[in-house]
Amino acid sequence: MDDNIHAPTVASGPASGGAPRDLSKLSMPDLMQEKERIEAELSALSSVLQSHGVRMTSSLTTFDGFPRDDIDIAQVRTTRVRIIHLRNDHKEVMRLIEKGVHAHFANLQNTQATGPTTNGTDVPAVVQSTTNSTTLGTPFAKVNSVVPDSPAAQAGLKAGDAIRSFGDVNWLNHERLSKVAQVVQQNEGRPVSVKVSRKNETGSDTTELDIQLTPRQNWGGRGMLGCHLVPL
Template sequence: MDDNIHAPTVASGPASGPTPRDLSKLSMPDLMQEKERIEAELSALSSVLESHGVRMTSSLTTFDGFPRDDIDIAQVRTTRVRIIHLRNDHKEVMKLLEKGIHAHFANLQNAQGAGPTMNGTSVPAVAQSPTNNTALGTPFAKVNSVVSGSPAEQAGLKAGDAIRSFGHVNWLNHERLSKVAQVVQENEGRAVSVKVCRKDGTDTATELDLQLTPRQNWGGRGLLGCHLVPL
C-alpha cells in the first residue's frame, strides 16, 4: 500500500534555514521582504503541525510515557525548532524596521531645519509623531463590505476604506490580519480606534479616525459586521 498515515498533508519546508545574514545591514525594502518571507514560512509550518493535529505545546508521548505512534515525531520536532528560530528572526526584523522608520523621520525633521521665522526669531518645526505620519500609516487592509446595522457601519466604516491602523495594529505587525482578529476578540464591548483613508470620486483622500466597538447580538454574524482583505 502506498498510503502512509504518518505522511503530512503539507510539505514541511526546509529543516534549517539558509546561512544566517546580518539583518542590520539590510535596507528597509529588504527588511520588508524578509518579514513577508518569514511570515509565509511560519504559516506553512503551522499548517504542518495542524496536519498532525498538534500544536507547539502538544505532548508527543502517550499518558504512560511512550512516544505517540499516530504522528511523525521527528518531523514535528524539526518543525517546532524551525518555528522557534523563525519567531526570533521575526522579532529582530520588526525591531530593525521600527528603528529604521524612526531614523528616517528624524532625518526628515533635521533636513527641514528650524522652520519659518517670526519677527526675526526662528520658530522650531513641530515634530511629527511617526505613528501619526502617513508613511507609518501605510494601508495594510481594505474594507471589502459592510453589513447594514452592524458595529462597523455604526462606527462609520464604508466599503473601499483603506485601514491604516486598527488599535495598535499597523502595516508592520498585522501578521496577515491575524492581529486584527486578536484585537477584536480582546476588546469586545470596548471602543477601538481605527484610522482609515477614504477616497472620493475625485481621488481626494480623507483621513478619518473612527471608534469601532466590537460586540455580539447586533443582529448579524461576527463582532464587526464587515469584511477586511489584506492589501
Template sequence: MDDIHAPTVASGLSSGIAPRDVSKVSMPDLMQEKERIEAELSALSSVLNSHGVNMNSSLTTFDGFPRDDIDIAQVRTTRVRIIHLRNDHKAVMTHLEKGLHDHFARLQNAPGATSANGTTVPSSAPTSVTDNSIADTGTLGTPFARVNSVEPGSPAHQAGLKMGDSIRGFGSVHWLNHERLSKVAEAVQQNEGRPLTVKVTRKNESGSGTTELDLQLTPRRNWGGRGLLGCHIVPL
C-alpha cells in the same frame, strides 16, 4: 532512548541557507522579509494543527512510548523551523524599529523643520514602534488590510466603514505589528463594548484621489449578525 522532544536539526536555519544580514537591508525589503517570515510561520502552524499538536504538546503516550497517531519526525522538524523563524522575526523587527527611530531623528533634526503652528519642532527621544503616538504618524500610516464586506446594521456599518476601505490603523495595531491580522482579532476581543479608532483610506467617489478618515468602531455582540464587527477584513 534520546529525548523524543529534543530537536534533531542542527543549530541554524533548518533550510541550510546562510542567514541574511538584515542590518544591511533597506526598510521596504525588511517589510517584505517580515511578511515572508509571518507567512511561513502561519503555514508551519497549520502543519502542527493538522497533527493536532502545538509547540508544547507531548509526543509520547502516558507510558512514555512515541505516539503513533502523528508524524513525530515532521512535528519535531517543524518545531525547530518555527523556533528559527521566530528568532529571525525578532531580528527583523528590531532593525525595523531602529530604522524608524533613525528616520524620525532625521526629520526632527532637519534644518528648518517646523510644526503646524510655525514653531520649531524640538528634538525628542525616539519611542517604541508599538507606541500609539508613533502608530498615529504618517510614517506608520501604510495600509495593511482592506475591508472586503460590511453587514448592514453591524457595528462596522454604524461606525462608517465601507467595502474597499484600506485600513492604516486599528487601535494600536498598524503595519508593523499586525502579524497577519492576528493582532486585530486580539484588539477586537479585548475591547468588546469599548470604542476603537480605525484609521482608513477611502477612494473618493469622483474616482480621483483618496480621503483619510478616523472612525470610532465599538465591537459588540447581539447586533443581529455574526461576530463582534460585522465586517470581513483581509490582509494586503
C-alpha cells in the same frame, strides 16, 4: 501513512543552519523583503502542522505516555523548532523596521525644523502636520465586507476601506492581523480608533478617516465587529 502529510519544500532562512545573518546590516527594503519571506515560510510551516492535526502545544504522546502513531513525530518536532527560530527572526526584523521608521521621521522633523538661511541667519521653517497616510505608512488590511447594523456599520466602516491603523496596530506590528484580533478581544465595549483610507466614487482620490469602532457581542451577528478584514 499518506504521502500528502509530509512537508512541502520550504526555503531555508537565516535560522536554519550555518552562520546567522546580521539583520542589522540590511537596508529597509531588504528588511521588508525578509519580513515577507519569514511570514510566508511561517504560513507554510503552519500548514504542515495542520496537516497532522496538531499545533505548537499539542501533545505528541498518548494518554499513557507512548509516542503517537498517527503522526510523523520527527517531522512535527522539526517543524516546531523551525517555527520557533522564525518567530524570533521575525521579532528582530520588526524591531529593526520600527527603529528605521522612527529614525526616518526623526530626520524629516529635523529637516523641517530649520528652513533656508538668509544672510547667515536661520529662518524657522513652517512645519506642517503630517497626515495619517505619511505617519502610518501603507495600509495593511482591507475591509472585504460589512454586515448591516453591525458595530462596524454603525461606526461608518465600509467595504473597500483600507486600514492604516487599528488601535495601536499598524503595518509594522499587525502580524498577519493576529494583533487586530487581540485589540478587539481586549476592548469589548470600548471604542477603538481605526484610521482608514477611503477612495472616492471616481477612484481618483482618497480621504483619510478616523473611525471610532466599539467591539461588542450580542449585536445580532457573528463576532464583535461584523466585518471581514483581509490582509494586504
